[in-house]
Amino acid sequence: MELILFLIIGLTVIGAGMMVILTKNPVTSALYLTLAFFGLAALYVLLGAPFIAALQVMVYAGAIMVLFLFIVMLLNLRDKQTWELTTGMRRALGLVVAAGILLVALAAMKGLVSPPAPLDTDMGSPAAVGLALYRRFLLPFEVASVLLLIAIIGVVAMLKQKSPEQAPEGGGTDGRT
């Protein structure tokens, strides 16, 4: 039963992942990305970690929505227009990155023959995740928080800097950082 579910969901995730890069329309691509993340959440449920699954959907549903808006607002694409990846340079770069990710994935999967079994401990419960984050992984957690904070402050700073420039002409970035 669980193996069948794993196969169905796993194949869906792989298929959706493939479609993310195979479709030419960025909106469709973003939608397939959502499907892929959703499938991953289902896999977490299958592994006995509903908390992580819920977080996965919560975080990525919002995050991809923003990506989606990015496409809508900034790329300004029509239905027919698509991304063109023609230059050989980009293709080569993509190949290198893909090979690197494949290597990492293969290293992680080494010695894995059957789908991983669900954890019998409560490692995926809210309390366990919370304790792990705030005790064992406190430093990485705080560093990640600072990183996000820097990003937020950076966005605000960039927006603030822009407004006085718009009023008259000239001004420019005169020494302000």
Added chain:
Amino acid sequence: MDWFFIIAVVAKIIAIIAVVMGIATLLTWVERKQSAIMQDRLGANRADILGLRIIGLFQPIADAIKMLTKEDYIPPFVNKTLHTLAPVLAFVPVLAMLAAIPFGPSLNIAGREVSMQIADINVGLLYIFAFGGLAVYGAVLAGWGSNNKYALLGGVRASAQMLSYEVCLGLSLVGMIMIYGTLDLQAMVAYQSGYWFDGKWIPKWGLFMQPLAALLFLPAAIAENKRIPFDVPEAESEIIGFFTEYSGMRAGLFMFAEFIEMLIIAMLFSLIFLGGWHIPYLGFDGFNWPWGGSWLLPVWAVKMLQFGALFFKISVMIFFFELVRWTLPRFRYDQVMRLGWVYLLPLAILNVAITGVVMVAVGK
């Protein structure tokens, strides 16, 4: 996986979907009738079966038949896949949310304790939030897929509003989660059946513990629901919203999703802030009055009273939402954003901080 469990789950799914669909249909009538009363009109009262009218209660049936038989026109310029997908994406997450909401106290059937919740997951509230977050896709894709500038702008407004208020909605409940120490709605209700000060007078309902959280939850929830005064994404009367290019049952699905969402919000508020199915002084064997004395009741009567209590609380909340909907004018877009980010969000964070300080001070 035994058969009893499977049958119970399937029965619960069927019963809950049937009841929720019925209530959502009835809500269209409630909305029209309540607005009529508030505006001193008669409201829908013409639909009849063999001359029988019963205060317009047949109107939802007539509306449903109209919706289903209307021409379903897909404009030639839309993106067909997304245009078709969007109503489904707006509707399915809302239905999925129902799986983690308890509909009453657990019942003892054939010697087994059966909880009135389809999926007994211990992270129920997070699950609801996860699917609530997915609901925004329907609105945005409807706007984008319609290939219509006004619809697209409506979709963008919807996404901005829903993403902003999701933050407030989540943070307003963090304080409650801290006090209850759980994400399971049934456990939250169990916690609220306690009483203050070791006495027996005031129940420990969420509303009495954190009135600020309740006050923040309500506007955020109405904004998530995209109803007046937060209906800038839709604004059918003048600025034109995301489902302009929809007709027939496809447009009906958006409306239906909105009504079910309203029902879910009423349920969540009842379960988290109003004690769920808890009735003050009602124990498992009847009423135990705090001033002494008791009124013993059989178990089935207690359970029926509890179901009735939850239904009553949900009805009161829906009445309140309709009251708001027909009282306030629409907020302007910048007002919506300022309310969310400048007023509600800091207050929600303050609430979390105060809750933490009080919890440490009390030593819980």
